[in-house]
Amino acid sequence: MTGTTMIGVIGGSGLYEIDGLENASWQRVETPWGDPSDEILTGTLGGVPMAFLPRHGRGHVWSPSTVPYRANIDALKRLGVTDIFSVSACGSFRENMAPGDFVIVDQFIDRTIAREKSFFGPGCVAHVSVAHPTCERLGAHAAAAAREAGANVHEGGTYLAMEGPQFSTLAESKLYRDVWGCDVIGMTNMPEAKLAREAEICYASVAMVTDYDSWHPDHGEVDISEIIATLGANVAHARDLVAALPGRLGGERDLCNHGCDRALDHAIMTAPGARDPARVAMLDAVAGRVLG
Ligand SMILES: CSC[C@H]1O[C@H](OP(=O)(O)O)[C@H](O)[C@@H]1O
Ligand SMILES: Nc1ncnc2[nH]cnc12
Numbered sequence: 001m002t003g004t005t006m007i008g009v010i011g012g013s014g015l016y017e018i019d020g021l022e023n024a025s026w027q028r029v030e031t032p033w034g035d036p037s038d039e040i041l042t043g044t045l046g047g048v049p050m051a052f053l054p055r056h057g058r059g060h061v062w063s064p065s066t067v068p069y070r071a072n073i074d075a076l077k078r079l080g081v082t083d084i085f086s087v088s089a090c091g092s093f094r095e096n097m098a099p100g101d102f103v104i105v106d107q108f109i110d111r112t113i114a115r116e117k118s119f120f121g122p123g124c125v126a127h128v129s130v131a132h133p134t135c136e137r138l139g140a141h142a143a144a145a146a147r148e149a150g151a152n153v154h155e156g157g158t159y160l161a162m163e164g165p166q167f168s169t170l171a172e173s174k175l176y177r178d179v180w181g182c183d184v185i186g187m188t189n190m191p192e193a194k195l196a197r198e199a200e201i202c203y204a205s206v207a208m209v210t211d212y213d214s215w216h217p218d219h220g221e222v223d224i225s226e227i228i229a230t231l232g233a234n235v236a237h238a239r240d241l242v243a244a245l246p247g248r249l250g251g252e253r254d255l256c257n258h259g260c261d262r263a264l265d266h267a268i269m270t271a272p273g274a275r276d277p278a279r280v281a282m283l284d285a286v287a288g289r290v291l292g
Contacts, residue, residue: 005253006049007245008081008201010072012088012188014208014231015238016054021045029078032282033070033119037062040075046246051079055088055188064164064187065114073195074119078285082253082261083138083202085245086192087238089231090159090184091167091213091222093177098209099230102151102237103184104143105205106134107158109176110190114163117191119198119286123276126198126267126287133193135260138204141248142241146206149240157183159207161190167222173215185213198267199286202260206241208234264290 009018021043028039041052053072056062076084090103097103120126139155146153160176162168164187168176176182184207196203210227212219255261264287280291 002255003082003253004049005249005251006051006080006082007045007249008076008084009050009052009242010084010086010192011052011054012086013056013060014089014228014235015087016058016060017041018052018239018242020243021050021052029075031071031074031078031285033074034068036071036075037067040079042079045243048246048249048251049080050246051076051081067188069192069195070116070119073192073199073201074285077199077201081201083135083249084196084204085138085142085242086189086203086205088186088188088205088207089210089227090186090207091211092184092209093173093213093215094183097154097157097183098152099211100152100234101154101209102146102241103154103157103207103209104139104146105159105184105189105207106132106136106139106156108133108190108193109158109160109180109182110194112161112163112190115191117194119195119283121279123270123279124283125269126264127269128197128263128267130194130197132258133197134204135202135256135258137256137258138202141245142204142206145241145244145248146237148244149237151234151237151241157207159183159189159205160185162187168214170214173213177215184209197260197263200261200263200289202256202258206238208238
């Protein structure tokens with residue numbers, strides 16, 4: 001065993017709080033990247049420490065483009081989170097991935113264009129691999145927990161991350177489905193997953209299908225009221241999934257067999273003497289393990 005587990009849950013549309021945490025309190029966490037989306041609910045569940053952050057803030061105040069992704073991941077790292085389960089609503093490009101189903105995403109195509117995507121930059125340059133952008137081990141736990149929660153689960157799927165906030169045109173929807181082979185679409189998992197990798201936190205993405213996007217001949221345009229109704233009907237599965245996580249992960253953890261927790265081992269390019277102390281100071285939580 002190399003350390004203790006702390007589970008982080010990022011709640012997406014429809015999931016703004018969770019129940020059942022012992023010693024629960026909402027905590028304000030300051031980061032060098034600004035304020036996170038909201039205070040973070042911390043406590044323990046089944047004896048395992050947990051932190052819950054509503055991605056859009058309570059009351060849904062942040063749009064997909066304005067979610068403070070860097071502050072969110074930094075704040076979770078700062079609290080000691082080792083394993084993030086991201087919960088999101090998504091549209092589906094596959095007939096068999098029906099509204100209400102859960103997809104354990106394992107690949108992304110990042111089409112977002114207006115977001116800060118890295119903690120690194122001038123003064124401290126780093127390049128991590130995101131060839132396999134989610135943690136296989138955590139994804140398997142997410143799939144098992146979702147099944148335990150009674151959801152219909154698809155293990156594996158490619159998520160197209162779009163900028164939004166508008167939904168896709170019909171031509172875009174067909175391109176993503178027929179040409180690019182994507183399975184689901186959403187607006188938030190990028191750059192979240194990339195930042196989690198830079199912060200050496202294992203990351204799994206649980207996408208709850210709310211609609212068929214616009215490609216489906218029998219479903220027409222994406223209708224937000226239908227999305228909200230589907231979310232309402234499925235949020236109980238998401239809460240049950242979260243409740244099943246501590247029992248699956250346990251309180252102690254080994255090194256990640258996927259290497260997520262060592263992603264920065266050989267990633268930093270800037271020579272020690274050439275690093276900008278101000279940038280290095282901002283990386284205290286995210287990259288303190290390798291920057292010292
Ligand atoms: C409510 S429909 C569009 C909205 O829902 C998804 O949010 P999240 O990923 O946080 O669950 C999608 O990405 C859009 O932001
Ligand atoms: N069809 C869709 N496109 C983008 N984001 C979504 N979130 C839920 N449904 C979506």
